[in-house]
Amino acid sequence: MSAEPGKAAHEHAVLLNAIADGANEYPKPEHVNYTYGTAGFRTLATKLPSVLFRVALLAVLRSKRLEGATIGVMVTASHNPEPDNGVKLVDPSGEMLDPNWENHATALANCPTTESLISTFTTLVTHLRVDLHQPASIVYARDTRPSGPDLIQALEAGFKAFGASVKIVDVGVTTTPILHYVVKATNDKSGSYGKPTVEGYMEKTATAFKTLIGSKGPLAPLYVDCANGVGANALTEITKHIGDIIPIHPINTATTTPGALNSQCGADFVKTKQALPPSVQSAGYLSKPGTRGCSYDGDADRIVYYYLHETKGTFRLLDGDKIAVMVAMFFGDLVAKAKLEGDNKLKVGVVQTAYANGSSTKYLTSRNIPVTCVSTGVKHLHHAAQRYDIGVYFEANGHGTVLFSPQALQTLRDAQPTSPDSANAIKHLLAFSDLINQAVGDAVSDMLLVEAVLAHKGWRASDWDAGYEDLPNRLVKVEVPDRSIFVATDAERKLVHPVGLQAEIDKAMAKVEMGRSFVRPSGTEDCVRVYAEANSQVEAETLAKTVVDLVEQSSQMS
C-alpha cells in the first residue's frame, strides 16, 4: 500500500479516467465476439481498433505484474489475406503469451462498453495482483499491411493512458520473429543474447552464418519468395551482410502493391497447393537443375523449400518435416563428432504434430532419434522441445526452430575438445545456436540454417530430398454448424466426442494400406480439419472423403 492513501487513490482515478477517455475513442463494434486463440486475435482489420487499445492495457498489466519485464506486441495476420490483421503478445523470454493470460485478453476485448471495460480492468488488477506503481516496458512492431498504422495508433492510445510509467519502443515494420528476438534480447540483462535492435539481429545472424560457411562459400544462388510481405525487408537487410557468400534473389517483394500480400505466393500457398507460385513458375527461376527456392509467409515466421525434379521437371516440396529431419540428423552427427562424454552427452530430439508426414516420423524413429508428438500450435511444440538438450521442432507447414537448452550451451562453452574435429564440431554447434532464433520459428534464420547444413553436407536439394518419400496425403477443411462438439485427445490424434465417431474412423483407416487419418477442430478458423494419408494418392483421397462424410453425418446428428 502507498504511504499516502489519498494520493494513490487520486492517481488511480486519474488512470481510470484516462483509460475511459481512450476507450471512448475506440468503441467495441456490436455483435462481434473476439477470441485470443493460437495466433492471438485475428480478423478483418476494420474490426480491430478497440482490440488493439485493450491489448495495450493487458500488455502493460503483464509487464507491471512481471516487475517491469519487457513485453512484446506484434501486429500481423501472417498468411491471411490483406484486409485481415491481428495482434499477439510476446512474453519476456520471447515466447508466446502465457496461456493463462489468453482468457484475460479475451475478456478485455469483449467488454461491450467503456464502463464494463473499466470494471474488468479493475478486477484484473486485483485478481492478478498487479502493482500499478511498478514500471512497464513494451516493444511493438507491425507487418506491411495497410491497416497497420491505424492499429498501431489505437495501441499507442492504450499505452498513453498510463502516462510516463510505461516505456515504449516502436520497432517499426519488421517480421514477427525479429520482434520476438528484440523482446528476448531486451530482457536478457547479461547482454549475451545480442543487441535488442533489428540491426543487432542482423549482425548476430550474419556473424554466425559467416562462421558456419567459412571457406565453403560462395554458395549456389537461392530464390526467395517473400509473399510480398515484410520478409522482403528483412531479406534486403540480411543480404547486405551476407550477399557475398550466398547470392540471394528475392521474388514477390511488392510490399506496397495493394492486394499483393500472400496472393498466389508465399509458404501457405505453396504448402496448400503443393505447387510453385505462378510468379516463380512463369519466370522459370528454378529451371536450371539443382536450383532451389523457398517461400516465406506474410510475417516471415514460416518457410518451405522446393526445387524441380532434375529429370522429370516436377515440383518437389521440402516442407517443415523435411527441414526437421535433415536438421535433426545433422545435429545428431555433429554432437557425435563433438565427442562429449558421460553427463555431457547431448540428446537431440524432434517434436512434431499429428500433421507430420508418417514417413518423416518413421525415418527418425528408425534411426533412433526420439520423436514427441504434441497438439497443433507453436506453444505446444516449443515447450516440448525445451525438454531436449537440442530440441528440433517444426510443423509440417514450415513453422519451427531448434532450441538449445541453457545446460547444453554451458556444456558446449565449457567443453575441452579432444581433437581438432571435436573442437570444430563444438564451434559449429555454438555458431548454430547463435544463427537459430531461440524464441520462435523464423523464416530468415531457418533459411540460413538450411543453407548452412546443405553447405556442410555438400548436398543439393535432391540429396536432401532423397532421405524419405512423403506418404501421399490430403488435408480437408469441413465447415460444420458447431465445431466445439469435436473433442480430440492424444495429441489430437483421436476423437473422444462425438461418441462413436473415432471407432468409425478407425474402421475406415483399417481398410487402407498405410492408412492414417484424424479429425480436430481448428484453433484459428471456424472449421474442422480432416487429415488422411495412405500408400497412394487415390487411397489418401478416398480415406479423406470417407472421414469427411463421417464428420458431416455426425455433425447433423448432434
Ligand SMILES: CC(=O)N[C@H]1[C@@H](OP(=O)(O)O)O[C@H](CO)[C@@H](O)[C@@H]1O
Ligand atoms: C494444419 C495447420 O497447418 N494448422 C495451422 C493452423 O492451426 P489450426 O488450429 O489448424 O487452424 O494455424 C496455426 C497458427 O498459425 C498453426 O500453428 C497450425 O499449424
Ligand SMILES: [Mg+2]
Ligand atoms: Mg506467420
